[in-house]
Amino acid sequence: MSAPATQPATNGRLTASPRLARLPGIAGTIDGTFLTLVIGAAILWFAPVGMGRYGTYVLSLWLVMSIAVMGLNLTLGYAGLKSLAQAAFMGLGAYTTALLTTKAGVSWYAAFALSGLLTFAVGILLGFPALRVKAHYLAFVTLAFSTLIWLILRNEQWLTGGVFGISNINRPDFFGIKLFGALEFHRFVVAVTFILAVALWWLIRSPWGRAFTALRENPIRAASLGIDTRAYTLLAFAIGSAYAGFAGALYAPLVEFIDPSPFSLSQSFFLLLMVVAGGSGYLLGPFVGALLGVVLPEWLRFAGSLYLIIFASIVMLLLIACPQGVSGLLERAWAKLTGKRGDSR
Amino acid sequence: MKTQWIIATALATALALPASAQDKVKLVDVVELSGAGATAGTNWKNGIDLAVADINAKGGILGKQIEIVHYDTQTNPGNTRAAVQRAIDEGTYAVLGPVFSGPIGASMQIAQRAEIAQLVGGEAAGLTKQGNQFLFRTSLSQTAAMPKIANYLKNTVKAGSVAVVWVNNDFGKGGRDAIIPELEKAGIKVAADVATEQGQADFAADAIKIKNSNADAVFVYLNEEESARFLRAAKQQGITKPMVGETTLLGAKVIELAGEAANGVRGHVGLSIDAPIPAFQEFGKKFQAKYNYASDHNGLKGYMAVYMVKWATEKQKKFDKKGVADTLRGATIKPSDEPGILMETTIEENGDLDRESFLAEVINGKQVINATLPKIRP
Numbered sequence: 237m238s239a240p241a242t243q244p245a246t247n248g249r250l251t252a253s254p255r256l257a258r259l260p261g262i263a264g265t266i267d268g269t270f271l272t273l274v275i276g277a278a279i280l281w282f283a284p285v286g287m288g289r290y291g292t293y294v295l296s297l298w299l300v301m302s303i304a305v306m307g308l309n310l311t312l313g314y315a316g317l318k319s320l321a322q323a324a325f326m327g328l329g330a331y332t333t334a335l336l337t338t339k340a341g342v343s344w345y346a347a348f349a350l351s352g353l354l355t356f357a358v359g360i361l362l363g364f365p366a367l368r369v370k371a372h373y374l375a376f377v378t379l380a381f382s383t384l385i386w387l388i389l390r391n392e393q394w395l396t397g398g399v400f401g402i403s404n405i406n407r408p409d410f411f412g413i414k415l416f417g418a419l420e421f422h423r424f425v426v427a428v429t430f431i432l433a434v435a436l437w438w439l440i441r442s443p444w445g446r447a448f449t450a451l452r453e454n455p456i457r458a459a460s461l462g463i464d465t466r467a468y469t470l471l472a473f474a475i476g477s478a479y480a481g482f483a484g485a486l487y488a489p490l491v492e493f494i495d496p497s498p499f500s501l502s503q504s505f506f507l508l509l510m511v512v513a514g515g516s517g518y519l520l521g522p523f524v525g526a527l528l529g530v531v532l533p534e535w536l537r538f539a540g541s542l543y544l545i546i547f548a549s550i551v552m553l554l555l556i557a558c559p560q561g562v563s564g565l566l567e568r569a570w571a572k573l574t575g576k577r578g579d580s581r
Numbered sequence: 582m583k584t585q586w587i588i589a590t591a592l593a594t595a596l597a598l599p600a601s602a603q604d605k606v607k608l609v610d611v612v613e614l615s616g617a618g619a620t621a622g623t624n625w626k627n628g629i630d631l632a633v634a635d636i637n638a639k640g641g642i643l644g645k646q647i648e649i650v651h652y653d654t655q656t657n658p659g660n661t662r663a664a665v666q667r668a669i670d671e672g673t674y675a676v677l678g679p680v681f682s683g684p685i686g687a688s689m690q691i692a693q694r695a696e697i698a699q700l701v702g703g704e705a706a707g708l709t710k711q712g713n714q715f716l717f718r719t720s721l722s723q724t725a726a727m728p729k730i731a732n733y734l735k736n737t738v739k740a741g742s743v744a745v746v747w748v749n750n751d752f753g754k755g756g757r758d759a760i761i762p763e764l765e766k767a768g769i770k771v772a773a774d775v776a777t778e779q780g781q782a783d784f785a786a787d788a789i790k791i792k793n794s795n796a797d798a799v800f801v802y803l804n805e806e807e808s809a810r811f812l813r814a815a816k817q818q819g820i821t822k823p824m825v826g827e828t829t830l831l832g833a834k835v836i837e838l839a840g841e842a843a844n845g846v847r848g849h850v851g852l853s854i855d856a857p858i859p860a861f862q863e864f865g866k867k868f869q870a871k872y873n874y875a876s877d878h879n880g881l882k883g884y885m886a887v888y889m890v891k892w893a894t895e896k897q898k899k900f901d902k903k904g905v906a907d908t909l910r911g912a913t914i915k916p917s918d919e920p921g922i923l924m925e926t927t928i929e930e931n932g933d934l935d936r937e938s939f940l941a942e943v944i945n946g947k948q949v950i951n952a953t954l955p956k957i958r959p
Contacts, residue, residue, distance in 0.1 A: 290667035297659060390749065399751040400707055401658075403686050418666075491659050493687040495751070498659055534663065537652065544615055544653070 269519050270437055276523070277430040281423055289418040293490075296422045298523075298530045299429040300486045305510045305522035305529075306436055307479025312508070313516035314440065315472030316452030317366055321378035322507045324385035325355045325477040327499025329484025331389060334402045334494055344408030348485040355481025359474035366473055367466055382501045389496040401495030405488045425486055432482060437519055439475070448472050452517075513551055515563025524562045528554075605648040606641070606900060608633070608890065609668030610883075611688070612678035616656030617750075617779055620805050620834060621680045621879045625702050626651050627872050628883030629677060631864075632921060642891050643900065654679050658687030669695045675890045675905055676700070680879060682708060682751040689716050698893075698906040700886040702879055705755035709931045715906045717889065717932045719882040721851045723759040725933065726827050729954055730800070730849045731763035733940060738823050738847075740797035744773035746787060746811065747802040753777075756802040756827065764800075772796035781807055784814035791820060798823045801830050801846075805877070809838030816842040823847065831941050831948050833875035840946070847942040847951075852878040855948040856939050860916060860923040881923070888921030889914065889928075927956065 280299070284292035308322040329351035336347035365377045389396045396402070407415045408424070415421045439445050447468045450458035459465050488494050506529060514525020528551065536543040558565040610629050613622030633649045641647060652668065654661040661684035668676050669691060675698045679685055682705035689708070692699035693715045700717045701708070706724045709716060734740045743764055747753040757774070764771055773794035775787050788811070791799055799822055803811055808830050815824065826848040829835065833854070836843045850856070854865025854876055864884060868876040893908040894900060913927045927935040940952040 288670035290663060290670040293663055293666050297663065393754075399683070399749065399754045400705070401683060401686060401751075403711070404690070487659070491662050491687055492690060493658055493662075495658060495683045495686070497683060498657060540651075541614060541653070544655075 270434070272520060273430060273433050273437065277426055280426045284419050284422050292418040292422045294531060294534050296418075296425045296490055298526050299425050300483050300490055301507075301510070301530050302523045302526040303429055303432055303486065304480045304483035305507055305514065305526050306433065307476040307483070308507050308511050309476075309514075309516060309518075309522045310436065310439075310448070310479065311472055311476030312511055313518070313521065314445065314448040314452060315469065315476075317469065317473060317476075318371065318375045318508075319378045319473070319476065320375050320501065320504045320508065321362065321382045321385070322476070322480050323499045323501070323503035324382040325359065325480035326484040326487065326503075326507075327385055327389055327494075327496065328355050328358060329481030330488040330494050330499065331396055331402070331484070332481070333485040334405045334488040335395070337489075338402060338405055344406075344485075344489065348482065351481040351485040352478045353481075355484075356474045356478040359477030360470050362477070363470040363473035367469055378504075379501065382504055386496055386500050389499060397495070399495060401493055402488075403493045405492045405494065407489040407492070421490065425490065428482075428486060432479065433519075436479070440519060444468070444471070509551065511561075513554060513561050515561030515565075515567075518561070518563035518567075521561055521563040528562070604645050606645045606674050606894075607648045607650065607672055608675060608677060608887070609671060609673035610649060610651045610677040611654055611661060611664040611668055612651060613656040613681055613684070614651065614653035616654075617804075618654075618656040618679070618681040618684075621702065621877075622654075622656075622678075624834075624877050624879035625678060625680050625883035627868065628876060628880035628885075629887055631868060631871060631880075632884040632887035635921070636887065636891055642894050643898070645900070647887070654684050656681055656684060658684050661685075661688045662691060664688075665691045665699075669697060673697070674894075674900065674902060677883070677886050677890075678702065680882075682755065685716075686751075689713050692716070696903045696906070698890070698902070698909060700889055702882045702886075703752075705751050706759050707755065709933050713932070714910065717906075717909055717928060718934050719886045719889070720828075720878065720934065721936070721938060722933050723756050723827075725935065725957060726849055726851060726938070727756070727759040727763045729938065730760060730825065730827055731767040731769065733849060734764070734769060734798055734800070734825060735767040737940070738798050738825060740769060740823070742770040742772040742794075742796045743798050743800050743825075744775065744791045744794045744796035745771060745800045745802070746773075746775040746777060746791060748779055748781075748804055748807055749776045750779045750804075752804065753779075753802050760800060760802070777803065777807065777811070779804065779807070782810065784811040785818065787811065788814040788818040788820060791815070792818050796822060798825050801826045803829070805829060805832060805834045806838060808832075808835045809843070812839040812842040812846065828852065828878050831943060832877035833948070834877050836943055836946055836948065837875070843943045844945065845943065847940070849954070850878070850939045850941045850948070850950070852881040853939060853941060853948060853950065854881065855941070855950055856924075857950050857953065858924055860920065864923065885922060885926070888919055888923075889926075892919040892922060895919075925956075927958070 304326050311317045311319050332351040332354055333347040336342040337344055362381055366374050407421050415424050447463045451468050455465055510525030510529040513528050515521035533547050536546050539546050612625050633647045637646050652664040654664050665688040676692045677700050680702035682703040685701045685703045693713045698715050702719055704720055704723050706722050747757040775790055777787055824846045828851045831850050854861055868880055892914050893905045897904045897908050909928050911930050914922045915925050935956050938954045939950045941948050941950045
């Protein structure tokens with residue numbers, strides 16, 4: 237499941253225009269990935285027009301899952317830590333937001349920030365074992381954590397509503413504009429996803445991002461270069477978890493109902509699949525992965541009862557044909573077309 | 582001359598009618614065809630398909646054929662919401678399903694907002710307590726069924742103490758929360774209160790716990806596969822106390838999976854193909870012939886859901902989505918008016934049902950109905 241050592245940490249500059257790359261300052265850092273994010277956000281802003289509420293809802297769900305996958309991509313794809321707790325962190329965020337907005341009357345924005353903070357803090361705590369254990373052992377630690385969170389969500393009925401969940405979760409306002417409609421809320425989700433994606437894009441290009449990558453490629457060499465591996469491991473875990481918390485904070489008002497089932501261990505595996513299928517270590521990989529995980533089954537509905545079998549077959553074939561995920565495949569295709577190799581290879 | 586014109590117009594209208602009869606009315610069924618709810622969901626779907634085939638063969642609803650579409654929810658609230666939204670966007674006349682209470686809770690506001698009737702298979706008591714005017718059950722709720730069981734345990738089984746074993750999901754927890762106060766009201770002691778997991782494979786430890794509680798009877802409230810596994814484990818542990826359950830425990834699937842261990846199980850049954858009502862048995866035979874296995878109560882629920890929509894439409898004499906809910910609320914549907922409803926059913930203002938139910942026992946691998954219980958408000 238781990239990313240091969242030769243895998244690029246970023247594919248962003250692949251499509252960068254040389255003229256843009258030469259621009260000084262912030263503009264100089266703008267690359268193909270950033271442009272893709274801007275164009276993607278613009279398309280998604282208008283995409284639901286004429287699509288109906290169902291199509292709009294599926295698009296919103298895709299973006300929300302993309303945020304959770306982005307976080308896991310940072311943890312796994314960049315820092316090389318195998319976490320099986322991403323859905324549990326998403327659950328923490330979703331329940332925090334749902335409880336704060338429905339029971340405590342806190343505004344969604346404050347609840348969103350608190351969900352991120354809480355999952356960041358818990359991520360740091362859970363990151364400590366990650367310093368001591370690696371690979372499969374870390375997976376077991378996060379697996380245990382995931383089960384623990386699921387049990388709390390299900391059994392502490394006084395707080396979480398237990399198996400009956402929490403219903404009638406309100407959608408936020410935006411400067412007095414009600415976001416109850418599918419289209420309005422979708423555009424809100426597009427805006428939040430864009431901000432979070434750009435933040436991650438910036439992070440990956442910052443010295444922190446390079447440290448994360450160095451950590452994944454060779455921790456000992458990274459340490460010898462003066463990188464505080466302990467701090468960066470914790471940070472990667474915590475930021476990745478906070479993204480799951482943010483995703484949960486959007487998931488709750490999107491579905492308007494939560495119960496423990498979407499935050500179970502199997503969902504963490506599914507998120508992991510999305511990272512790998514989308515291309516772990518590629519900034520745009522999570523969007524592709526979540527597209528495969530959330531939207532593809534919906535597209536396949538025309539196949540009736542066979543749709544899940546077809547879905548599973550597509551994913552299996554994809555992973556056999558290209559272990560680096562769709563983003564890896566696209567990169568290879570681009571390299572073949574232009575005769576250029578990814579700059580990070 | 583005038584009469585000739587009238588006749589000509591009438592003839593032309595009559596000729597034009599078959600063309601308009603080609604129109605279809607679309608019904609979308611949103612149900613658990615994969616995931617934890619697949620067994621219940623598949624029965625529900627097959628029941629619906631059977632009803633649609635029957636109705637279409639007899640000319641459809643008000644001359645329109647039913648076009649039925651099934652969308653799988655994967656027993657996941659987010660996906661259920663997407664599927665119900667899709668159903669409404671595609672112009673479904675009413676939403677059928679889902680069966681599990683969690684996914685119903687996640688999707689019921691959408692049908693409510695669209696003012697479209699949603700006919701669900703869920704039994705959890707809380708569903709109809711939220712004031713949703715567009716949600717309708719197709720089975721008795723736990724609130725209606727549990728007092729009948731407590732009575733049965735007290736008067737027929739003569740149990741002074743009962744061990745309760747339940748599955749820790751929305752269905753099981755809802756049932757557990759509904760039965761315990763009823764047992765206490767009936768003066769029956771709860772000797773053990775055992776929670777089990779959905780999808781649990783090994784029930785040996787739970788069976789030992791229950792055996793050690795030395796209760797006079799065991800109340801079993803688990804999903805189909807788990808019920809069967811529990812019954813087998815209880816038999817292995819030598820539990821000889823009466824096993825009492827509600828609808829699911831005495832279902833065809835449980836009897837098939839548990840084999841010998843199901844014999845002697847008894848309890849309250851809301852719907853059963855073995856009920857002493859010819860229409861139920863006929864449905865059971867038709868279902869068996871078409872799908873090659875015996876329908877459980879979910880098959881009956883799906884079948885009746887389609888007929889509830891048909892009845893409401895014919896009653897209002899037009900296709901009016903909102904009108905379906907308005908017509909169903911507070912109505913009593915009699916088999917003499919709509920044979921497909923199979924038994925007299927009263928729909929209460931909140932979407933709950935009131936109708937006769939049965940006491941049953943499994944004898945030699947077959948469900949035998951011992952008594953018919955009257956409606957709560959006859």
